[in-house]
Amino acid sequence: MDLLINIDVPSLDRGVAFYAGALGLTVTRRLGADVVELGGLPVRLYLLQNPAGSIGAADAPRRYDRHWTPVHFDVVVDDIDAAAARAVAAGARAEADIRVNAWGKIAAMADPFGHGFCLIQFLGRGYDEIADAGAGP
Template sequence: MNIRICIDVNDMERAVAFYTEGLGLHCGRRFQSGFVELLGAGSPIDLLLQTEGSRPLPGQAATRSYQRHWTPVHLDFVVDDIDAAVSRLLLHGAVLEQPVTDRIWGRIAGLADPFGHGIDLLQFTGRGYDAIPSSQDSLPS
């Protein structure tokens, strides 16, 4: 099974610049329907041009908003140099919501893209997630 990540945006050129220049992804294909495929991550990311205020589903009252919004799903991008990545993304319109913080597994920063979507940057150090004690580590032998 493959996964494709779809991100609604209301300004395609700004979105392409944000994700290519800010994160180092590159354009795969551009479609006339307002759809750009980005490559360079573990899965393709599809930017979908959608008008602010449009309805995501027929008959639904909710409308698209590109103000900062919270959702239980977000994207984590693993980077080699978190400080440089944060700086690049801020230049392209990201909002820093959680400054770079050290964790047992590495470093994390929380941002919002220019379209209100939350993204985290991760920089693994040492053993990465393997440095996190698992529940099995605390079981008696």
């Protein structure tokens, strides 16, 4: 089984520029005129060019202003301050101050196309700091 992440963007050029600048991703291949595969994460990320207003899932029009969805992706980084600064310089919007938790630090961000994502820097034992000992699935 594989996991693929697909992100709709109104412009492939702008999408590639942002994700290359913000996360250091690179184009690994193009799939026709409207799809780009990006490498640099342990999962393949695809940018799908779709114009604003075109119909997406559940007959909902695509929009690229900030929108909320309960599904987003997190990128684990070694230095959250440097990663957040790089993302903002590439066009991301920091949505809150970096928060510190028992497991690590988190920066809530939005890309230039309205999609939310988080940067995470684990501290100590990461999520094991808050995991219930012996709790299983």
